[in-house]
Amino acid sequence: xxxxxxxxxxxxxxxxxxxxxxxxxxxxxxxxxxxxxxxxxxxxxxxxxxxxxxxxxxxxxxxxxxxxxxxxxxxxxxxxxxxxxxxxxxxxxxxxxxxxxxxxxxxxxxxxx
Amino acid sequence: xxxxxxxxxxxxxxxxxxxxxxxxxxxxxxxxxxxxxxxxxxxxxxxxxxxxxxxxxxxxxxxxxxxxxxxxxxxxxxxxxxxxxxxxxxxxxxxxxxxxxxxxxxxxxxxxx
Numbered sequence: 001x002x003x004x005x006x007x008x009x010x011x012x013x014x015x016x017x018x019x020x021x022x023x024x025x026x027x028x029x030x031x032x033x034x035x036x037x038x039x040x041x042x043x044x045x046x047x048x049x050x051x052x053x054x055x056x057x058x059x060x061x062x063x064x065x066x067x068x069x070x071x072x073x074x075x076x077x078x079x080x081x082x083x084x085x086x087x088x089x090x091x092x093x094x095x096x097x098x099x100x101x102x103x104x105x106x107x108x109x110x111x112x113x
Numbered sequence: 114x115x116x117x118x119x120x121x122x123x124x125x126x127x128x129x130x131x132x133x134x135x136x137x138x139x140x141x142x143x144x145x146x147x148x149x150x151x152x153x154x155x156x157x158x159x160x161x162x163x164x165x166x167x168x169x170x171x172x173x174x175x176x177x178x179x180x181x182x183x184x185x186x187x188x189x190x191x192x193x194x195x196x197x198x199x200x201x202x203x204x205x206x207x208x209x210x211x212x213x214x215x216x217x218x219x220x221x222x223x224x225x226x
Contacts, residue, residue: 004155032212043116044156044204044217051212090156100169101215103148103156 002027004091004104012110013081021076021107023091033074034092034101035065044090050074051096061085083113115139117218119205125224131193134221138187138207144168145188146208146215147180151201159203162188174199195225 007022025031035047048059055067065076074091091104118137126132138145147159159178160170164185173180177196182188192199202222206215 036217043219044206046214049214092156100158100161100171101146101148102158105153105155 002093002102004093004102006089006091006104006107008107009105010108010110012112014112015083016080017111019076019078019081019085019109021089021091021109023074023076023104024072025074025091025093025102026072027093027095027102030096032094032096033065033067034094035059035063035074035076036090036092036103037087038090039087047076047089081109081111083111085109086111117205117207117216119203119218119221121221122219123222123224125226126195127226128197129194131191132195132223134190134192134203134223136188136190136205136207136218138205139216142207142209142216143185144208144211144213144215145182146206147188147190148204148206149201150204150220151198156204159190192223195223197225199223200225 003026005024033050036044037047038044048057050057050067058064063078088106088108090106092101094101120135143164145162148156150156158172161168162182165182179191202220204220205218208215
């Protein structure tokens, strides 16, 4: 079955702490991987994506994620979080044909100022 | 450039009533997707249009849900009759091509009482 598992539902960090959000997927075949973010009161937006090539991808606002094919993982990282990173983060996967995207349940990150 | 818009932003209806949700994609985007998120769970794919054609409707829960995209522009999602379990946030997204970034709308929060 196609699925995405996000390891933590809620994460609380202090500013300047490092962040790593875990994501594992189950999907047959070659995949595209995504991290989306929804800031309070805003639309869901793409943070970064992996289609092919370098498994370490960099996104907006200093976020990066590493695709480890052998572990079916695509963890999101940021060396030093800011209060403005408070949001809900979603990991997602699709086949390389595109369209149907499978999302995880989301991780709510709260950064204390 | 205007983003993806959805109407209404909120809808509260009683069980058995009919509700129609509307999505206006970004102009020129051939691909339009509907997703649903039920109470803190994962965002689930409902269906995908390419222009006016349904490319994949494998995520539609049952035949009480009907999606249309007449003329390949805006799309509607009708729920008739609504049930309690249909409550959730319905997201629409659009993309230029299949492998292009999906841009999400703000969502419609549907509450069925």
